[in-house]
Amino acid sequence: MGDSSGLIAELLRGDRRALARAATLIENSGPGSATLASELKPLTGRALILGITGAPGAGKSTLCDRLVALHRSEGKTVGVIAVDPSSPVSGGAILGDRIRMQQHHDDPGVFIRSMAARGTPGGLARATGDLVTLFDAAGFDVVIIETVGVGQSEVDVVRLAQITMLVMAPGSGDDIQAMKAGVMEVADVFVINKADYPGTDKLEQELHGVAGERPIVRTVASEGQGIRELTQVVGRCPRKERQFAAASAVRIDHLGIAVKSVDQALQFYEEQLGLTVSLREVVDQEKVNVAMLPLGGPRIELLEASAPDSVIAKFIDKRGEGLHHVALKVPDLRAAVARLQAAGARILNEPRAGAGGHLYVFVHPSSTGGVLLELIQA
Numbered sequence: 399m400g401d402s403s404g405l406i407a408e409l410l411r412g413d414r415r416a417l418a419r420a421a422t423l424i425e426n427s428g429p430g431s432a433t434l435a436s437e438l439k440p441l442t443g444r445a446l447i448l449g450i451t452g453a454p455g456a457g458k459s460t461l462c463d464r465l466v467a468l469h470r471s472e473g474k475t476v477g478v479i480a481v482d483p484s485s486p487v488s489g490g491a492i493l494g495d496r497i498r499m500q501q502h503h504d505d506p507g508v509f510i511r512s513m514a515a516r517g518t519p520g521g522l523a524r525a526t527g528d529l530v531t532l533f534d535a536a537g538f539d540v541v542i543i544e545t546v547g548v549g550q551s552e553v554d555v556v557r558l559a560q561i562t563m564l565v566m567a568p569g570s571g572d573d574i575q576a577m578k579a580g581v582m583e584v585a586d587v588f589v590i591n592k593a594d595y596p597g598t599d600k601l602e603q604e605l606h607g608v609a610g611e612r613p614i615v616r617t618v619a620s621e622g623q624g625i626r627e628l629t630q631v632v633g634r635c636p637r638k639e640r641q642f643a644a645a646s647a648v649r650i651d652h653l654g655i656a657v658k659s660v661d662q663a664l665q666f667y668e669e670q671l672g673l674t675v676s677l678r679e680v681v682d683q684e685k686v687n688v689a690m691l692p693l694g695g696p697r698i699e700l701l702e703a704s705a706p707d708s709v710i711a712k713f714i715d716k717r718g719e720g721l722h723h724v725a726l727k728v729p730d731l732r733a734a735v736a737r738l739q740a741a742g743a744r745i746l747n748e749p750r751a752g753a754g755g756h757l758y759v760f761v762h763p764s765s766t767g768g769v770l771l772e773l774i775q776a
Contacts, residue, residue, distance in 0.1 A: 402434045409536045410441075414509065417536055421511050424528045435528040441535035445477075447640060448632065449559030451545040451581060456565040457591040460619040462544045463501075468625050469540050470507055477533035478510040479526055480544045509533070530558050530640075556584045556733045560637035563628075565589045566605075568597035583736045586635050588614045589628060594621075651727040651756075651774050652690070652697045656710050657719050660689045660702040667691055667698065681752060686710050699725075723760070723770035731775035735759055749775070 408416035424431045448465075450458050459480070466476045502508040511529060526543065533541045545555050556562050564585035588605050590598055593616035605614050613631045617624030657663040660678075667673045673691040680687055685708030691698040701722055703711035713722055728734045731749055739745055744762035752758045757775040765771075 402430060402437050405434065406437060406441075406535075409532075412537065414506065417509060417532070420532055421529060424532060425511075425513050425525045427525065431525075431528070435531050438531050438535040442531055443534070445534040445538050445541045446637070447530060447534070447541045447543070447558065447560045449543045449545065449555035449562035450565060451555050451562060451585070452565035452589075456567045457619050458544055458565050461565055461589065461591055461617060461625075462542055464617075464619050464622055464625045465542060465629065466502055466508060468629060470502075470505065474539035475507040475537065476509075477536070477538040477541045478508070478544065479529050479533070479541070480510065480512045481526060481546045509536075509538070527558050554733065554737065556638070557730055558640060560640060561586045561632055561635045563587045563589050563632070565591050566601065567592040568595040568601050581736065581740075582608050584733050586612060586638075587628070587631060588612060590614065590616045591619050593624065594618050648726050648728050650696045651725040651772075652699045653721060654699045654701050654723040654725060654772065655720065656701050656713050656722040658702070658714060660687055660700045663700050663702075664689060667700070673698070680704060683750070684709065684752070721769075723772050725758070725772035725774055727774045727776045729776050731757055731759065731773060734773055738765070 405416055405420055409420060420434060422428070424435060450462055450465075452458050462478065462480070466478060469476050502510065513525065513529070530541055530543065543555055543559055562585050564581055564587070566588065568590070588609050590601055590605070592598075598616065602614055602616070613635075615624060615628045615631050617628055619625065655663075664675065668675065668691075673693070675689050676692050676697070677690045678688065679690075685703065685705040687702040687704050689700040689702075691700070701710050703714070705711065710722065735745055735749065738761065743765040746760040746762055749757050749759050752774075759773050761771040761773065763770050
């Protein structure tokens with residue numbers, strides 16, 4: 399385990415001071431923090447990782463506090479990562495969930511860490527993922543991530559949480575349509591908190607229009623109402639596989655090159671460059687013939703129109719042969735699309751299967767700096 403072995407041994411013995419040191423090291427990206435996180439990953443996999451997101455004022459912190467209390471009453475240990483807005487002066491967290499959860503301060507079965515978002519998009523601080531790894535490896539039964547609460551753009555929590563709860567309050571129903579393209583698409587459970595307020599029935603009715611089969615639970619967290627019912631619903635939800643990789647896990651999948659004839663183009667790529675075709679396929683919905691040429695990890699895709707009205711035929715008529723699009727593989731396509739739509743990006747299609755069976759969407763060049771971008775589910 400290298401230089402981290404001593405600290406990790408202390409963590410595994412349940413030393414809370416070692417846990418605090420490790421958390422500070424990770425949050426500050428101190429020397430050896432990346433190595434520590436890497437060495438902790440094989441020790442993870444036991445904790446239930448819950449995400450709590452939603453707009454400010456919905457009662458996320460009160461709900462989180464009640465969930466902690468309920469899990470502790472069941473004998474479970476709980477780690478909480480509360481991502482707060484950043485102070486413009488110090489860069490530190492300014493809300494301080496540790497203050498809001500003082501009742502758990504002296505409980506050795508609870509560890510709460512507030513951290514500043516520091517301007518990171520998606521509502522999560524950069525080190526949040528490594529803190530989740532730390533808490534999981536340290537043996538907590540439940541790890542709760544409470545996000546900063548910035549509305550529809552807050553979708554990155556789904557990378558880290560196995561189950562994500564979107565907390566809303568009566569009076570926010572007018573925002574549902576606007577939120578459809580954001581966090582509404584990626585939440586696993588919808589929580590109507592402050593359900594004793596007027597407008598609860600209206601909000602639930604509107605939520606049913608977008609939730610589909612996903613559960614909706616009413617709570618009054620300030621009174622402790624509905625908390626046990628919420629944990630029962632969460633317990634029935636399938637757990638998603640956690641994504642260890644951060645946004646940097648996005649990588650080039652392929653370059654799409656429009657050609658008038660795949661066979662003619664292969665004379666260069668096969669005979670001159672020595673590349674080998676791994677797959678030739680006709681993608682009917684795109685009206686294109688595809689030849690794939692692997693380049694180690696990424697590949698080149700030669701694209702030939704199979705019909706005069708195909709997008710490739712129109713591209714060549716307008717611009718001639720050449721680079722048609724760049725394809726990036728992302729760890730969670732649904733979350734990526736929701737995040738881009740929330741930011742105003744122009745998505746050209748619903749996720750669908752393409753050449754090789756991969757799920758993909760296209761992003762219009764007006765949103766990407768002039769290049770047609772394809773996003774593919776890893």
